[in-house]
Amino acid sequence: xxxxxxxxxxxxxxxxxxxxxxxxxxxxxxxxxxxxxxxxxxxxxxxxxxxxxxxxxxxxxxxxxxxxxxxxxxxxxxxxxxxxxxxxxxxxxxxxxxxxxxxxxxxxxxxxxxxxxxxxxxxxxxxxxxxxxxxxxxxxxxxxxxxxxxxxxxxxxxxxxxxxxxxxxxxxxxxxxxxxxxx
Ligand SMILES: [Zn+2]
Numbered sequence: 001x002x003x004x005x006x007x008x009x010x011x012x013x014x015x016x017x018x019x020x021x022x023x024x025x026x027x028x029x030x031x032x033x034x035x036x037x038x039x040x041x042x043x044x045x046x047x048x049x050x051x052x053x054x055x056x057x058x059x060x061x062x063x064x065x066x067x068x069x070x071x072x073x074x075x076x077x078x079x080x081x082x083x084x085x086x087x088x089x090x091x092x093x094x095x096x097x098x099x100x101x102x103x104x105x106x107x108x109x110x111x112x113x114x115x116x117x118x119x120x121x122x123x124x125x126x127x128x129x130x131x132x133x134x135x136x137x138x139x140x141x142x143x144x145x146x147x148x149x150x151x152x153x154x155x156x157x158x159x160x161x162x163x164x165x166x167x168x169x170x171x172x173x174x175x176x177x178x179x180x181x182x183x
Contacts, residue, residue: 001099001105001106001131001132002094002095002099002106002108002109002126002129002130002131002132003105003106003107003130003131003132003133003134004083004087004104004107004108004109004110004123004126004127004130004132004133004134005017005107005108005109005110005134005136006110006111006112006123006126006133006134006135006136007109007111007135007136007137007138007173008111008138008146008147008148008149008175008176009149009170009173010113010138010170010173010174010175011136011137011138011146011176012049012136012138013109013110013136014047014048014049014081014109015049015082016109016136017033017047017055017079017081017107017109018047018049018054018055019035020079020107020166021033022053024076024077029076029077029101030074030075030076030077031075031076031077031078031079032058032070032071032073032075032077032078032079033047033055033056033057033058033078033079033080033081034057034058034060034079034080034081035047035057035058035059035060035080035081035082036059036060036081036082036083036085036086037059037060037061038082038085038165040060040127043108045057045058045059045080045126047079050112051081057081058071059151060080060086060090062087062090063133064090065090065091065093066090066094066097066098066121067093067097067098067101067180068097068101068102072098072102072104074133075104076104076105077104077105077106078098078104078105078106078107079106079107079108079109080106080107080108080109080110081108081109081110081124082109082110083108083110083126084110084111084112084121084122084123084124085110085120085122086108086121086122086125086126087121087122088121088122088125090122091108091125091126091129092125092129093107094108095129098130100110105137108122108124108126108130110123111123111149112127112147113148113149113157114149114164115149115150115151115160115162115173116160116164117148117181121122138175139175140175140176140177140180141176141180142173142179142180144163144175144177144179145177146175146176146177146182147177147178148175148176148177148178148181149174149175150169150173150174150175150176150180150181151173152172152173152174153172159172
């Protein structure tokens, strides 16, 4: 079973991951958590929510192969945070080797689009292949549903150009609805 939980920046996906992990551990399940080496907002190798709790995570890079070489012995479920940074090929490996081959449930958590509104490779492939999609929805400042991530400068003005990966993390983005994104 491959699941994809998607949200905007600050949409609560890490909080959802940590809550779901807590629920599983409390009934005796063993969980392997992975996160992207590209996301070092809170220190490498951790999943942290702004609410406080955190957990250790193993890092994946673009070179990680998702197969039985991962430490999966005794693991009931795999969580992957920042899953938008997976390569398409890695999502296919997860789908074929982990969820189909080893029958391990894998829950991926991530963004759908970057600050330009373009789909991340990992997210696009997860949207295509996941057995179940879960939207973790959040609100734009205008009250409409936020579906996009707007990059802002230090004064809060929208930024439309630049590298996809930007240092500065959450404070440089806000979740917005399409109307506010394009206006
Ligand atoms: Zn809006």
